[in-house]
Amino acid sequence: MEQNYTPETGGEMALRDADETRRDGKKVFVKTYGCQMNVYDSQRMSDALAADGYAPTDRIEEADLVLLNTCHIREKAAEKVYSELGRIRQLKHERSLLGRETVVGVAGCVAQAEGREILRRAPAVDLVIGPQTYHRLPAVVKRALGGEKIVETDYAIEDKFEHLPAPQKKVVRSRGVTAFLTVQEGCDKFCTFCVVPYTRGSEVSRPVAQILAEAEQLADAGVRELTLLGQNVNAWHGEGAVNGGASREWGLGELLFRLAEIPGLARLRYTTSHPRDMDDALIAAHRDLPALMPYLHLPVQSGSDRILKAMNRRHTGDDYRRLIDRIRTARPDIAMSGDFIVGFPGETDADFDDTMRLIRDVTYAQAFSFKYSPRPGTPGAELGDQVPENVKNERLQALQALLLEQQRGFAASLIGKTMDVLLEKPGREPGQRVGRSPWLQPVIVDEKAGEIGDIVRVRITEAGSNSLFSEAVF
Ligand code: SAH
Ligand code: SF4
Ligand code: F3S
Numbered sequence: 001m002e003q004n005y006t007p008e009t010g011g012e013m014a015l016r017d018a019d020e021t022r023r024d025g026k027k028v029f030v031k032t033y034g035c036q037m038n039v040y041d042s043q044r045m046s047d048a049l050a051a052d053g054y055a056p057t058d059r060i061e062e063a064d065l066v067l068l069n070t071c072h073i074r075e076k077a078a079e080k081v082y083s084e085l086g087r088i089r090q091l092k093h094e095r096s097l098l099g100r101e102t103v104v105g106v107a108g109c110v111a112q113a114e115g116r117e118i119l120r121r122a123p124a125v126d127l128v129i130g131p132q133t134y135h136r137l138p139a140v141v142k143r144a145l146g147g148e149k150i151v152e153t154d155y156a157i158e159d160k161f162e163h164l165p166a167p168q169k170k171v172v173r174s175r176g177v178t179a180f181l182t183v184q185e186g187c188d189k190f191c192t193f194c195v196v197p198y199t200r201g202s203e204v205s206r207p208v209a210q211i212l213a214e215a216e217q218l219a220d221a222g223v224r225e226l227t228l229l230g231q232n233v234n235a236w237h238g239e240g241a242v243n244g245g246a247s248r249e250w251g252l253g254e255l256l257f258r259l260a261e262i263p264g265l266a267r268l269r270y271t272t273s274h275p276r277d278m279d280d281a282l283i284a285a286h287r288d289l290p291a292l293m294p295y296l297h298l299p300v301q302s303g304s305d306r307i308l309k310a311m312n313r314r315h316t317g318d319d320y321r322r323l324i325d326r327i328r329t330a331r332p333d334i335a336m337s338g339d340f341i342v343g344f345p346g347e348t349d350a351d352f353d354d355t356m357r358l359i360r361d362v363t364y365a366q367a368f369s370f371k372y373s374p375r376p377g378t379p380g381a382e383l384g385d386q387v388p389e390n391v392k393n394e395r396l397q398a399l400q401a402l403l404l405e406q407q408r409g410f411a412a413s414l415i416g417k418t419m420d421v422l423l424e425k426p427g428r429e430p431g432q433r434v435g436r437s438p439w440l441q442p443v444i445v446d447e448k449a450g451e452i453g454d455i456v457r458v459r460i461t462e463a464g465s466n467s468l469f470s471e472a473v474f
Contacts, residue, residue: 085125
């Protein structure tokens, strides 16, 4: 998915690529499902495999190694993987007729959740590797090439941040001016609908020194905007020191201040947060740290206290409203984003109305909403009173209509305003570049306004369905 492999067409580069192909022409195709952490992990896996001579390709039929980095969050997400594996089985067979071997690997959350079961259901698969054991991937691939079927999902907690090698400068350059950096992994919250605590394990924070080293490398390679990742990113904590002073316990707020000092890094974001971990220092960072962008993804899931309790969210709708008030007092222009689940077991019309009311009270600039999907092994799947599919569909439609109206309203409110845009890539039309607003919307900018990686001042002229249009302000 995020493999931006484009074959070089320039003379000298093409020759060098051809040489490399002749010497060691192995190719890897990685397909990424699910959340940003999977995107980050796929990049790290590609980087590690590159060191073993695997060039990335976006053409699955020419891949010697196919890796699916999977998501288990909803049934549909997991089932997509099996249909893809069915197609890959055929492909593997066709390649074998041409005398070419194909190693097929399943990584990510389906790998962790289903392990050996994947080998049983999908005979084309050679290796299954869970998110906590990616540092063993190169060795596992070698064993699979020797004909072994491998399931690598056992890990010790200290393995978690035995991460794969940091990306090389030229690779980061090819990926652009924004980057993800995982600072925390796993979850101890055990919301009753969610598989993440089982697939990603318990909450672990990555040490400050590792984070700073990777952030510095990324900045040095031209990254201007960094998004810190974690399933509960605002639960991150670690030992940090300021100006060589004594080290003390830091939360995400302190870490963000430190990262903002890295030359070249102009913008910081983080995702995904839990309302219970939004502490004062982090809220203060939204007030005092200009590099921290005024956009916050803070899922609430439901507006009904009864349902929130059944979900084990351990906050009420009003706790969440009060929290948003505090955040908006600190940073009045902050745009809120959220996740919602409709049709959790036992959800009545009145519960759903509470969710709609909360959405009206908060006003979201962006949101993701889902029909509840019972997941094996989670407490929610055991509950009686599952909501019928047609009711879930109706509620989802009503909720999405409201959220879309809010999203459009937010975009329209920016027309005529000036703002800074980080230019990320060429636009679809000649003469255009595409950048991001502080609120994460794509903005179309005249290419004369600046180069990719520049932050330019523009005035918004029009709001399209997915992006904003602008004129440069000189
Ligand atoms: N760590 C984040 C989100 C993790 S999963 C958090 O705490 O909010 C991303 C989103 O998927 C969740 O916020 C939730 O809205 C949705 N989700 C998780 N499990 C689900 C399920 N069983 N059915 C439907 N949606 C689900
Ligand atoms: Fe899942 Fe809840 Fe943990 Fe988020 S906080 S990952 S929704 S269990
Ligand atoms: Fe999916 Fe795993 Fe992310 S279940 S949402 S890929 S943490």
